[in-house]
Amino acid sequence: MSQLRIRKVAVLGAGVMGAQIAAHLVNANVDTILFDLAAKEGDKNGIVTKAIANLGKLSPAPLAAKDRAAAITPANYDQHLELLQGCDLIIEAIAERLDWKKDLYAKILPFVAPNAVLASNTSGLSINSLAEVLDESLHHRFCGVHFFNPPRYMHLAELIPCAKTDAAVLEGLESFLVTTLGKGVVYAKDTPNFIGNRIGVFSILSTLHHTAAFKLGFDEVDALTGPLVGRPKSATYRTSDVVGLDTMSHVIKTMADTLPDDPWKQYFKAPDWLQALIGKGALGQKTGAGIFRKVGKDIQVIDLAKQDYRPATGEAAPELVEILKIKNPAEKFAKLRASSHPQAQFLWACFRDLFHYSAFHLESIADTARDVDFAIRWGYGWNLGPFETWQAAGWQQVAGWIAEDIAAGKSMSDAPLPAWVTDGRNGVHEAAGSYSPGRKAVVPRSSNPVYQRQRFPDAVLGEVFSPGETVFETDAVRMWHDGDGIAVLSFKTKMNTVGDGVLAGIQQAIDVAEKDFQGLVIWQTKEPFSAGADLSGAMASLAAGKIAEFEAMVATFQATSQRIKYSLVPVVAAVRGLALGGGCEFQMHSARTVFALESYIGLVEAGVGLLPAGGGLKEIATRVGLAAGPGGDVFAGLKPYFEAVAMGKVSASALEAKELKLARENDLVVFNQYELLYVAKQQAKALAESGYRPALPARQIPVAGDVGIATFKMMLVNMLEGRFISEHDMEVSTRIATVLCGGDVDRGSLVDEEWLLKLEREHFVALAQMPKTQERIAFMLKNGKPLRN
Incomplete structure (x- = not known):
């Protein structure tokens, strides 16, 4: 075909x-x-x-x-x-x-x-x-x-x-x-509810059963079955509210109607309390109340004993938190099973019955264990699928415990574990592939050519992919390649933030790429692309009164952005997740950016009382000025940019980043994040093969000048008087406007990039020394959210 x-x-x-x-x-x-x-x-x-x-x-x-x-x-x-x-x-x-x-x-x-x-x-x-x-x-x-x-x-x-x-x-x-x-x-095989909902809904049903058996509150269970065990914040009961309690009941009934021979069939029924909530029209999030409800800012949870809502205050016991902090999964599960605490017994019971059910039904619902683990990870947002969790915890040890519990009548079903579970194996995943009970063999990944586009596909436990050949590595970055002429640079800092080490690493990587490679891709092994500058490191210089050192760091940041822009080989940014502040500025200076759809882009420095100074404002003023041309309306082009930067807007997708003009029209958007690196490397290669040269430095950029600044100021005064912004917001925004407009020069004046970079530096350093900016930065570093002062 x-x-x-x-x-x-x-x-x-x-x-x-x-x-x-x-x-x-x-x-x-x-x-x-x-x-x-x-x-x-x-x-x-x-x-x-x-x-x-x-x-x-x-x-x-x-x-x-x-x-x-x-x-x-x-x-x-x-x-x-x-x-x-x-x-x-x-x-x-x-x-x-x-x-x-x-x-x-x-x-x-x-x-x-x-x-x-x-x-x-x-x-x-x-x-x-x-x-x-x-x-x-x-x-x-x-x-x-x-x-x-x-x-x-x-x-x-x-x-x-x-x-x-x-x-x-x-x-x-x-x-x-x-x-x-x-x-x-x-x-998936053509069985009721296929894979994701078959295993995922059973996990919810087993949680319902054990919640009642161990007499735990719904809020208590959600504290146990969320991030503490590598699952989403919505955990179990909040997820049910989001899905809709009527939908949950329907899915449970489908299992009851279509799986009459399932050894766990007695549990395929909605509890009386769930039916009662549905009968009252409390269907969850879509009706404003379900298992949980919000009253003002307070979250309340249904209390079955009182038949009314109470404040949701349930939490994991300190003993359990300590167990779940254990890094070794085998040790963690051993302590979980051995503990007499009801919360620990509850969690072990939930895992035990999930493992039991998944193993019993694997052959009938899926080809391999990999299919089950991916279905649960991708469909329910778990960090690890059931088989991966089991294998990490020690396959044979856990299998023995499950068998003991089945024999003792503690498990939800007395169905025996399949013979392959206890055939001496150490798990179901290995480098060669994942186990298929139907084929009685380890099966490799799909040979569909589409997967050749995934250099680092989502891996199951036990899978290892070649990291490529290292060119150089420091504490902050690693440069590597696959022998295809395109080098890749990845950051190693927390949240891929940018400090002195990353700046030095980028400059070194471009030097090496110009000498030995056709192009360079900046790509991170995991999200985000970059959360921006390392504020804590930068502020240490200021706190020590080292203003000259601080200004030099800003100049180095700008020089690095310019190095990206004017590299003699194409530098392509491969962006997924957050690209904020300096991360956004780096991609703005690249020869091309390839975005994953779920990329959230913004120049957000105003939120901490600063302005973009890694060349971001310079780049906006340059693009708008050159597009308007001599005598053109530069101010009109700047207005949407000014609003985005002054308000610290972050795009809700890569497509929206194009609307905000923080992404260019010729930048690409890919929908599968695992194809991002492949596409970025292809773009770098295509640019190189077409005789890539960087643009000439812009030396005659028309700017909006003093008239533009005055117009922006009028807008800001109205906002200040209407109390939409604070005095310090006014200060920050005025300085942003000043840089975007090219400073206090005549409208239509021609400036160069160095002039704009100098303006960025001066206003950034001035803002950084202001007490209110320092308060904002300290608050952000401590609380992870902006301060309005």
């Missing part, structure tokens, strides 16, 4: 999931039609247009840029089915009713193009049962594609073939999901 090319997609169903899937498709520049029933009154597309309008109100935002909503084409089944004929992929995302889905398939079947792929976003219904209504000719291009909610942010997409799905269709669809939509794809 020829390569699967997907130009246009139809999403059937404009409910919560369907609308958000459509949003993520247009985020990725995929032409998308969103269908639903025709409205009974008014505009026939009313149901869909309302759903599209609602996308802008949701949090977290499904749209990476608000204007993307207009790219979704609304349609209804009564008038527009012929539009399906131009679609290469059709994703059905209507309610979880087998009869409704089959009725819809029968309706659309005459309009499905001969080579189009049809996929259901069902979260757990049988794909083979859904295929029954389809014409035989469509079976080879029908499958399940289960996105997790919210689709923009959750990495997991489960791909579920039916009995006759063509392997080439699956491979092409997998490539589209991975590269275009940025997903981590896991193949």
Whole structure:
């Protein structure tokens, strides 16, 4: 089969999931039609247009840029089915009713193009049962594609073939999901709830059971099952509120209805208290109350004994916190099991039953243990999947404990552990691959060519990827390469902050790259790209009264940015996560930036009473001035930049960074963070192969001058009088305006980059010496949030 090319997609169903899937498709520049029933009154597309309008109100935002909503084409089944004929992929995302889905398939079947792929976003219904209504000719291009909610942010997409799905269709669809939509794809067998929800919902059910058994409060359990054990802050019961208690109850009922032979089936029922909350309309976050509710600023939790809410004050006992701090997993689990504290017994019981259930069902629901661990990590946000956790804790030791508990009647089921668990193995993951009970062998990763784009894919426990050949390494940075002519520089500091060591490392790396390589990529082994300058180190110089040393450090920062900009080989920034302050300035000076979609970019120095002085304001003034040209309206171009910098705005995505103009139009956005390094290296190579030369230094930059400064000041005075900003905000913003406008010179004056850099330095150093700025910096370093003074 020829390569699967997907130009246009139809999403059937404009409910919560369907609308958000459509949003993520247009985020990725995929032409998308969103269908639903025709409205009974008014505009026939009313149901869909309302759903599209609602996308802008949701949090977290499904749209990476608000204007993307207009790219979704609304349609209804009564008038527009012929539009399906131009679609290469059709994703059905209507309610979880087998009869409704089959009725819809029968309706659309005459309009499905001969080579189009049809996929259901069902979260757990049988794909083979859904295929029954389809014409035989469509079976080879029908499958399940289960996105997790919210689709923009959750990495997991489960791909579920039916009995006759063509392997080439699956491979092409997998490539589209991975590269275009940025997903981590896991193949699931056609069993109820597939992998993620089968294991994830069981984990919640076992937590429900043990909460009651150990008589713990819901807030207490959430304190135990969140970050302390490597899981999201929303833990168990807050997650249930976010998902919706009615949805939770529905998923539990689906398990009860479709898994009558499961050895744990007696637990597949919603507890009475859950049904009571649903009966009262307390469905969780969407109704304002569920297991938890917010009253003013206070969080309250339901108290079953009192049948009322009380303050949520539950926490992990000190004894348990000490156990969970133990770095050695084997020692940690041994102490957890041995402890008589109810919280420790509760946690051990939850882990034991999760391990037991996952091992018992592995062969029936997935090909390998890797699929289960990735499904839970990517779909539920856990740091480690169940098999990884078990293996890290000592496979045979834990297996023995589980067997003991089964024999003693302590586990939720007396089903025996599968024989492969106790065959002498040390785990299920190793360098060669992950264990498959069905194949009775270790299975390597997928050979789909799309994964050649992932130099460092997300690794399971036991997997090791070559770190590349080191060129040089210091305490602050490492420069390495793969023998392809492109060097990579990574920072080693906390939050990849920038201090003297990083500045020296960047300059050294460019020197080496100009001599021995075609290009240089700045890429971090993990998020963020950079949280900006190392404020604590910088302020130490000021506190010691070393003003000249402090100013020299600022000059070195600027010189490093300029070194990036005027390097004789292309320097490409590969950005994911935060790129704040100096991190943002470095990417602004690179020959090109490749952003992961979830990149949060901003010049945020105003929040600590400073202004950008790593060349950021200089770069803005240069870009705007050169674009306006002699006699042009420089001020108009500066205005949006000024607002972004003075307010310390941070983009909510890479696409929004382009709107804020902190990213350039020719900068690239990739949707899969694991492809970021590959794309950045390809860009560096392409620039080098095309005879890259840096731009000539800008020596005649038109500026807005004194008139521009005065105009900005008028805006600020109005804000000060309206109490929207403080006196110190006024001071900081005035200095930002002064640098952006090129200083106190005539409007239209021509300056060079050195002039603008000198202005940056002078105003930065002046602000840094002010008591109110120093208060802001100290508060930020201590509390991690800005002070308004």
